[in-house]
Amino acid sequence: MNTEMIKVRAHARAIEIIAQTLFTVCALFAIFAVAAITLYMLANGIPAICEIGIKDILFSTIWQPTAQNAEFGILYIVLTSIVGTMMAVIIGVPIALLTAVFMAEIAPRKVAALMKPAVELLAGIPSVVYGMLGLMILNPVVYRWEQKLYRGSETHQFTGGSNLLSAVLVLAVMILPTVLSVSESAIREVPQELRASSLALGASRVQTIFKVVIPAAKPGILTAIVLGVGRAVGEAMAISLVSGGCVNVPLPFDSVRFLTTAIVSEMGYANGRHRQVLFTIGLVLFIFIMLVNLTLNHILRRGKE
Numbered sequence: 001m002n003t004e005m006i007k008v009r010a011h012a013r014a015i016e017i018i019a020q021t022l023f024t025v026c027a028l029f030a031i032f033a034v035a036a037i038t039l040y041m042l043a044n045g046i047p048a049i050c051e052i053g054i055k056d057i058l059f060s061t062i063w064q065p066t067a068q069n070a071e072f073g074i075l076y077i078v079l080t081s082i083v084g085t086m087m088a089v090i091i092g093v094p095i096a097l098l099t100a101v102f103m104a105e106i107a108p109r110k111v112a113a114l115m116k117p118a119v120e121l122l123a124g125i126p127s128v129v130y131g132m133l134g135l136m137i138l139n140p141v142v143y144r145w146e147q148k149l150y151r152g153s154e155t156h157q158f159t160g161g162s163n164l165l166s167a168v169l170v171l172a173v174m175i176l177p178t179v180l181s182v183s184e185s186a187i188r189e190v191p192q193e194l195r196a197s198s199l200a201l202g203a204s205r206v207q208t209i210f211k212v213v214i215p216a217a218k219p220g221i222l223t224a225i226v227l228g229v230g231r232a233v234g235e236a237m238a239i240s241l242v243s244g245g246c247v248n249v250p251l252p253f254d255s256v257r258f259l260t261t262a263i264v265s266e267m268g269y270a271n272g273r274h275r276q277v278l279f280t281i282g283l284v285l286f287i288f289i290m291l292v293n294l295t296l297n298h299i300l301r302r303g304k305e
Contacts, residue, residue, distance in 0.1 A: 037286075038286075041279070041282060041283045041286050042283065044276070044279035044282075044283070045279045045280040045282060045283025045284075046280075046283070047276055048072070048273065048276035048277045048279065048280040049280055051273065051276070052072055052273070052277070056071075056072065056073065057072055057073065057074055057277065057280060058074065058075065058078070058284070059073070059075055060072070060073025060074075060075060061073050061075050061076050061247075063076070063077070063247040063257075065266070065270070065274040065277065066274070070273065070274070072273075072274075072277045074259075074262070074277075074280075074281060074284070076247050076248060076249060076250065076256075076257075077247060077257050077258065077259055077262050077281070078259065078284060078288075079249075079250050080164065080250040080256045080257060080258050080259075081233065081258045081259045081260075081285070081288065082288075083164070083250040084164060084167055084168055084171065084232075084239075084250065084256070084258060085171070085229060085232045085233050087164075087168040087172075088168050088171035088172045088175060088232045089175070089225070089228065089229060089232065091168065091169070091172040092171070092172035092173070092175045092176055092179065092228065092232075093175075093179055093225055093228060095172075095176060096175070096176045096177075096179035096180040096183060096224075096228070097179070097180075097183055097214075097221065099176075099180050100179075100180050100181075100183035100184040100187055101187060101209055101213075101214070103115055103116070103180075103184050104184050104187040104188045105187065105205075105209055105213065116184075119176075119177050119180050119181055120177070120181070122176065122177040123177035123178060123181065127174065127235060127236075127237045127238040128237045128238065128241075130170055130173065130174055130238040131170065131237055131238030131239070131240070131241035131242060132241065134166055134169070134170040134238065134241060134242040135162075135241045135242055138161070138166050138169060138170065138242065139160065139161030139162055139166055139242060140161055141161070142161040142163065142165055142166045142169075142253075143158075143159070143160050143161030145165075145253075146158060146159065146161065146163070146253045149253065150253070156253070157254075157255070159244050159253065159254070159255045161242075162242055162243060162244035162245075162255055163243065163244055163252065163253050163254055163255050163256065164243065164250050164251065164252050164253070164254060164255075164256045165252040165253060166242040166243065167239050167242050167243040167256065167258070168252075170238050170239065170242050171232045171235060171238075171239065174231060174232070174235060174238065175228035175229075175231050175232050178224065178227050178228050178231055179224040179225060179227070179228040180224075181224075182220060182221075182223060182224035182227060183217070183220065183221050183224045185220065186217040186219070186220020186221055186223070186224070187213060187214070187217045187220075187221075189217070189220065190212075190213050190216045190217050191216075194212050194213070194216055195208055195212065195213065198211070198212045222296060222299060225296065226292075226293060226296040226297065229292050229293075229296065230289060230292070230293065233260075233285070233288065233289050233292065234260060234285075234289065235260060236258075236260035236261055236263070236264045237264070239258050239260065239261050240260075240261040240264055240265060243255065243256050243257065243258060243261060244256060244257075245257050245261060245265055259281055259284060259285040259288070260285065262278070262281055263278050263281055263282055263285075266278060
């Protein structure tokens with residue numbers, strides 16, 4: 001009997017060692033991948049900064065990479081990514097959060113069971129499909145708004161609906177399923193005892209949701225926002241179809257270019273210094289995403305504390 005127990009323990013110990021080794025290798029591979037990407041972006045993005053100057057790249061507004069006297073100012077491109085992402089989050093996150101509350105707290109089980117596959121389907125739709133729908137359906141609507149707003153204007157350059165507003169609306173729709181799914185899971189994980197205690201103290205159902213459930217689910221909701229911001233910042237294909245692609249001040253009805261679309265639209269034919277600057281744009285995008293994630297993770301840690 002003792003011999004059999006020793007064999008069982010030895011077998012279990014061997015499995016633990018193998019599993020621990022496998023997890024360690026996977027963790028080291030993930031760290032190596034992040035380090036390799038970081039070094040690659042630095043190695044390819046810094047040469048243009050050293051050659052042209054960080055001031056002329058980051059703080060200039062003129063983007064003429066193919067001109068005889070080429071200029072590579074990306075200030076408007078950076079501002080467009082920041083403004084577009086913020087506007088998409090401001091529009092998309094409240095809608096996603098309120099829908100998550102409805103699915104987790106209010107909707108009957110049958111309705112919630114029908115909505116969940118629909119949300120998962122939205123998350124699985126390729127980004128180019130969102131871009132095509134935006135191009136065919138959203139752009140004409142936005143163009144009508146643009147015509148009404150700027151009717152008789154001699155200075156406004158009409159975009160046909162391909163502008164910042166269209167890009168923001170498409171991004172807001174694209175981040176919905178990510179934020180909604182994670183937020184709903186976080187809300188469902190809140191212990192029922194908290195809801196029962198709040199109701200027992202005389203709070204209404206709505207008060208319980210907004211004063212007890214959502215604050216208790218705050219870490220998960222913040223995680224959902226982090227994922228949604230990452231999706232919005234890194235999107236390229238859908239935005240390239242609906243944003244217009246011109247380097248302008250990020251105003252709602254102006255044709256604009258994001259950091260991602262700048263790389264996608266010009267990498268195919270760029271060479272020399274132009275290609276180096278596109279890698280610099282990739283480095284700026286990489287740093288931007290890292291700063292956003294670090295900031296939101298800091299907020300998340302403080303929320304947990």
